[in-house]
Amino acid sequence: MSLRPILIIPDPRLRMVAKPVVAVDAAVRALMDDMLETMYDAPGIGLAAPQIGVDSRVIVVDVAKRRDDSARAEPLSLANPEILWASEETSLYEEGCLSIPDYYEEVTRPAAVRVGYLDVDGRRREIEADGLLATCLQHEIDHLNGVLFIDHISRLKRARVIKKFEKAAKHDAPVRKPRASGPAHGAAEDL
Ligand code: GNR
Ligand code: NI
Numbered sequence: 522m523s524l525r526p527i528l529i530i531p532d533p534r535l536r537m538v539a540k541p542v543v544a545v546d547a548a549v550r551a552l553m554d555d556m557l558e559t560m561y562d563a564p565g566i567g568l569a570a571p572q573i574g575v576d577s578r579v580i581v582v583d584v585a586k587r588r589d590d591s592a593r594a595e596p597l598s599l600a601n602p603e604i605l606w607a608s609e610e611t612s613l614y615e616e617g618c619l620s621i622p623d624y625y626e627e628v629t630r631p632a633a634v635r636v637g638y639l640d641v642d643g644r645r646r647e648i649e650a651d652g653l654l655a656t657c658l659q660h661e662i663d664h665l666n667g668v669l670f671i672d673h674i675s676r677l678k679r680a681r682v683i684k685k686f687e688k689a690a691k692h693d694a695p696v697r698k699p700r701a702s703g704p705a706h707g708a709a710e711d712l
Contacts, residue, residue, distance in 0.1 A: 522558045525573035527619050530686045535620055536667040539571050539578045542600040545643035549579065553598035553641060556581045565619045567657045569664030572620050578602070580661035584653045597648070599638035602662050605647065607631035614656045616670045624682050628673045630659050 528535055542549055552575060560568040560581055567582040583596045612632035617625045633651040636658050640646045650658055660670055671679045 522554045524562055525555055525559045527559065527563065527568075527572050528574055529690075530621055530669065531683065531690060532620075534571055534574050534576075535664070535669065537571065537576065538667055539569075539576050539665045541578050542639065545600050545639050545641065549577070549600060550598075550641055552577065552579055553581060553600075557583070557596050557598065560619075563619050566653070567661045568619065569661045571664050571667075578665045580658075580665065582654065582657050582661060584657055598641050599636070600640075600643075602636050602638040602658070602665070604634050604659070604662060605637045606635040607659075608633040608651075612652075612656070614653065616656065616660060618660070618670055621669065621671065621682065621686070624671075626671070626674045626678060628656075628670050630656055630673070634658060636662070 552570065556568045556570065556573065556579065559573060560566075560583070566584045567580065570577045570579040578601045579599070580602055581596060581598050583594060585595045608631045610632040611629050613627050613629050615625050616628045617623075632655060633649065634655050635647055635649045637645065637647050648658075663669065663672075671682055
C-alpha cells in the first residue's frame with residue numbers, strides 16, 4: 522500500500538475520460554488499496570483514479586469516513602461503475618473535492634441512484650444508494666468522465682474558482698494547507 526499524490530485543478534488529467542478496466546486483476550486491486558489509503562489520509566469520503574493520475578475507471582468510497590472507528594468503516598471499491606438508474610427526486614448537498622482544495626458549494630443531483638460495477642473480485646454487482654452515498658457515487662463517476670462538481674454550479678462561481686487555481690498554478694504557489702506541526706520556519710519563508 523502506498524499514498525499517492527492527489528492532482529489539483531487545472532491539471533488536464535482531471536478532464537480526461539478514463540479507460541474501462543479490462544479485468545479486476547492484482548494490479549487493479551493494488552490500485553484500489555492505494556486509493557483507499559490515499560482517501561483516508563486526505564481525508565475524504567471518495568476518490569477516483571484520475572485524481573491520482575491513473576487513467577482507469579476505478580473509484581473508492583466510504584461515507585462512514587471515521588477511519589479510527591473501524592467498526593463503522595464501509596470501504597467500497599468499484600471498477601467500471603455506471604449509473605443504471607437515477608431518481609427523479611433531487612437532493613442538495615454541499616460538495617467539496619480533494620482536487621479543488623478548500624472550496625465548497627451546494628450541488629443538486631438525483632437523490633438516489635442504482636450503480637452497476639465490478640467488485641474487488643471482478644464480480645458484477647449493483648448497489649442502490651441514497652443520501653450522501655448517492656451524491657458521492659455520482660461525484661466519483663463524474664471524475665471518470667472528466668467532470669468536476671464545479672461543472673454543476675453557476676458559470677460565475679465556476680469561472681471564479683478556476684481562475685483562482687489557474688493563477689495559483691501559474692505563480693507556482695499551489696494552494697497548501699498550513700502545516701499542522703513540524704519545525705518552525707521563518708515567517709517570511711512561509712509566505
Ligand atoms: O471528500 C469528499 N467529500 C465530498 C463531500 C460532498 C460530496 C462529494 C464529496 S467527494 C470528496 C472527495 C473527492 O474529491 N472525491 O472525488
Ligand atoms: Ni472529487
